[in-house]
Amino acid sequence: xxxxxxxxxxxxxxxxxxxxxxxxxxxxxxxxxxxxxxxxxxxxxxxxxxxxxxxxxxxxxxxxxxxxxxxxxxxxxxxxxxxxxxxxxxxxxxxxxxxxxxxxxxxxxxxxxxxxxxxxxxxxxxxxxxxxxxxxxxxxxxxxxxxxxxxxxxxxxxxxxxxxxxxxxxxxxxxxxxxxxxxxxxxxxxxxxxxxxxxxxxxxxxxxxxxxxxxxxxxxxxxxxxxxxxxxxxxxxxxxxxxxxxxxxxxxxxxxxxxxxxxxxxxxxxxxxxxxxxxxxxxxxxxxxxxxxxxxxxxxxxxxxxxxxxxxxxxxxxxxxxxxxxxxxxxxxxxxxxxxxxxxxxxxxxxxxxxxxxxxxxxxxxxxxxxxxxxxxxxxxxxxxxxxxxxxxxxxxxxxxxxxxxxxxx
Numbered sequence: 001x002x003x004x005x006x007x008x009x010x011x012x013x014x015x016x017x018x019x020x021x022x023x024x025x026x027x028x029x030x031x032x033x034x035x036x037x038x039x040x041x042x043x044x045x046x047x048x049x050x051x052x053x054x055x056x057x058x059x060x061x062x063x064x065x066x067x068x069x070x071x072x073x074x075x076x077x078x079x080x081x082x083x084x085x086x087x088x089x090x091x092x093x094x095x096x097x098x099x100x101x102x103x104x105x106x107x108x109x110x111x112x113x114x115x116x117x118x119x120x121x122x123x124x125x126x127x128x129x130x131x132x133x134x135x136x137x138x139x140x141x142x143x144x145x146x147x148x149x150x151x152x153x154x155x156x157x158x159x160x161x162x163x164x165x166x167x168x169x170x171x172x173x174x175x176x177x178x179x180x181x182x183x184x185x186x187x188x189x190x191x192x193x194x195x196x197x198x199x200x201x202x203x204x205x206x207x208x209x210x211x212x213x214x215x216x217x218x219x220x221x222x223x224x225x226x227x228x229x230x231x232x233x234x235x236x237x238x239x240x241x242x243x244x245x246x247x248x249x250x251x252x253x254x255x256x257x258x259x260x261x262x263x264x265x266x267x268x269x270x271x272x273x274x275x276x277x278x279x280x281x282x283x284x285x286x287x288x289x290x291x292x293x294x295x296x297x298x299x300x301x302x303x304x305x306x307x308x309x310x311x312x313x314x315x316x317x318x319x320x321x322x323x324x325x326x327x328x329x330x331x332x333x334x335x336x337x338x339x340x341x342x343x344x345x346x347x348x349x350x351x352x353x354x355x356x357x358x359x360x361x362x363x364x365x366x367x368x369x370x371x372x373x374x375x376x377x378x379x380x381x382x383x384x385x386x387x388x389x390x391x392x393x394x395x396x397x398x399x400x401x402x403x404x405x406x407x408x409x410x
Contacts (some may be wrong), residue, residue, distance in 0.1 A: 009038035012056035016067035022365040037371045040408035049174040070139030070373025072354035074316030079126040084321040114147035122160035130167045137375040137399040146175030158208035174209040184372025211239035216252035243272040263357040267300040279308040284357040288317040289334035290325035313357040314349035331396040367403035372406035
């Protein structure tokens with residue numbers, strides 16, 4: 001049922017050609033023709049037909065537009081320093097991402113630049129990236145650390161992420177287990193101990209992250225190492241996420257699901273056992289077609305995940321190397337074209353299911369008890385204000401208004 005009005009509202013968005021509430025339990029993305037959403041004191045007080053909407057102090061006419069929840073990006077590496085454009089050129093000649101990483105490039109290149117940057121520099125560049133996402137309709141962004149790989153830089157990255165909360169809602173994730181740093185290359189066990197005994201406690205004591213992520217793959221962390229780190233993080237009260245089954249199958253998706261991970265991300269190489277485990281434990285699949293495109297990876301088994309009942313989310317994976325993608329709408333198009341998503345699945349992938357991936361059931365939908373975030377999107381020129389048009393035309397949709405916490409910010 002639509003959220004019902006209660007007195008005069010602070011802000012009313014009405015006469016949207018189509019309102020997508022994306023509310024749980026509703027079919028067809030909760031579509032409402034000639035829809036309206038009203039906000040009061042930072043909360044949604046009405047979502048339904050414009051004919052029954054309350055009056056408000058501020059009114060936005062959404063005629064000709066599609067209204068939907070603020071987008072949620074559940075996987076980014078938006079805090080970093082340095083450029084890896086040279087590696088892009090090398091990969092075009094056939095050098096693999098893993099080969100570059102194992103030769104000291106890739107993530108390790110960004111680590112060197114990020115360790116040399118101060119917090120203000122990191123925060124300024126991250127804020128510019130997050131402002132770009134906001135203007136494309138993203139109101140909540142998960143931001144990982146992981147380009148420090150030591151205590152001071154990991155803390156500095158997370159502090160820089162927190163400083164960007166004036167731009168979007170930031171969900172900070174600790175990723176000290178991104179790769180083995182160069183100075184620990186022959187002392188893997190020592191670095192895993194440092195993460196568990198030094199980095200994790202420091203992050204928790206400073207209250208800088210809500211979750212811990214681990215990159216488990218060839219050239220990164222083994223399953224045993226990842227499970228040890230995730231278990232320690234869970235014991236310290238952090239939520240769990242994992243980079244899983246991207247380059248090679250490891251079994252980490254099943255192991256992380258059993259540990260209570262809210263998401264397993266990438267999944268190009270996941271097997272049937274991993275899919276079953278994710279379905280059993282309610283772990284969300286966060287799929288990242290930007291990385292698939294840039295790295296020329298195979299597509300993840302979307303049909304098998306769908307058939308098993310695994311929730312499907314999408315992320316930009318915004319980072320300096322393997323997915324330098326700044327536009328969620330492009331990711332939605334790629335998900336449909338490269339991975340077999342339906343249009344509705346792509347919308348849910350950046351709204352309600354993305355919120356679930358972050359352990360935030362209030363995000364990505366509109367109604368009573370939801371976050372008070374909404375965007376208005378204009379279709380490409382000559383196209384109707386209809387959901388397929390927004391996703392079909394890569395880069396053609398235009399976000400014309402963003403409401404965050406019940407206040408218009410764009």
